[in-house]
Amino acid sequence: MSINRLETNAFGSPESLAIMDHATRFAASLGLRFPIFQAPVGGAAGPELATAVSQAGGLGALALTWTSLEDTQRSVAEVQKRTQKPFQVNFVLAFEPKSLRCALEAGVRVVTFSWGIPAKEEIALVRSYGASYGVQVTTIDGAKRALDIGADFLICQGVEAGACAGHTKPVGDVAANHLSRADGAGGCLRRNW
Numbered sequence: 001m002s003i004n005r006l007e008t009n010a011f012g013s014p015e016s017l018a019i020m021d022h023a024t025r026f027a028a029s030l031g032l033r034f035p036i037f038q039a040p041v042g043g044a045a046g047p048e049l050a051t052a053v054s055q056a057g058g059l060g061a062l063a064l065t066w067t068s069l070e071d072t073q074r075s076v077a078e079v080q081k082r083t084q085k086p087f088q089v090n091f092v093l094a095f096e097p098k099s100l101r102c103a104l105e106a107g108v109r110v111v112t113f114s115w116g117i118p119a120k121e122e123i124a125l126v127r128s129y130g131a132s133y134g135v136q137v138t139t140i141d142g143a144k145r146a147l148d149i150g151a152d153f154l155i156c157q158g159v160e161a162g163a164c165a166g167h168t169k170p171v172g173d174v175a176a177n178h179l180s181r182a183d184g185a186g187g188c189l190r191r192n193w
């Protein structure tokens with residue numbers, strides 16, 4: 001089923017269509033066919049799942065927070081061998097993102113950060129490789145800070161998320177006041193729940 005058909009059938013209201021249109025354009029800006037991001041799951045989901053998601057048109061994910069440099073190189077190379085499509089690498093900022101440079105050197109184009117706001121040096125590093133980055137936020141303050149540091153997109157986690165998110169409010173409360181700014185910033189924030 002084409003995405004237009006899907007929109008018309010399942011998301012018929014004008015508002016829903018506008019959201020889908022925005023989401024589809026945002027996905028296209030990252031080189032994706034569908035606005036579907038794999039959630040990074042450290043220690044559990046590896047190159048095979050990331051490849052499958054990216055190959056299917058979404059954004060596959062490698063969670064690299066606890067991954068050694070050697071395993072980072074190996075995992076990134078494995079995904080790159082299996083698909084030409086974009087994928088993200090993720091770092092939980094409660095820990096030092098030790099393999100960030102290594103992943104960027106290997107050619108990763110999309111980075112996401114969770115559990116914190118990236119430092120200037122980390123942002124500069126990502127930008128020096130011409131990569132995009134998104135920040136997972138769980139509060140309005142976090143959303144503001146992430147937009148202020150120039151994040152390309154936000155990943156909003158609310159109390160609805162199942163695990164490991166550090167939130168206390170519904171996701172609409174995290175996102176609602178920032179939709180228009182997020183549009184300007186590239187916009188995953190635009191109701192990606």
Ligand SMILES: Cc1cc2nc3c(=O)[nH]c(=O)nc-3n(C[C@H](O)[C@H](O)[C@H](O)COP(=O)(O)O)c2cc1C
Binds near residue numbers: 042113162
């Ligand atoms: C075992 C486990 C490991 C996770 N590792 C990460 C991680 O490395 N980085 C991250 O941003 N989120 C991590 N998460 C959070 C998930 O990516 C996801 O955001 C969260 O589980 C909410 O989605 P859900 O409602 O589908 O569970 C982890 C979650 C679980 C259960």
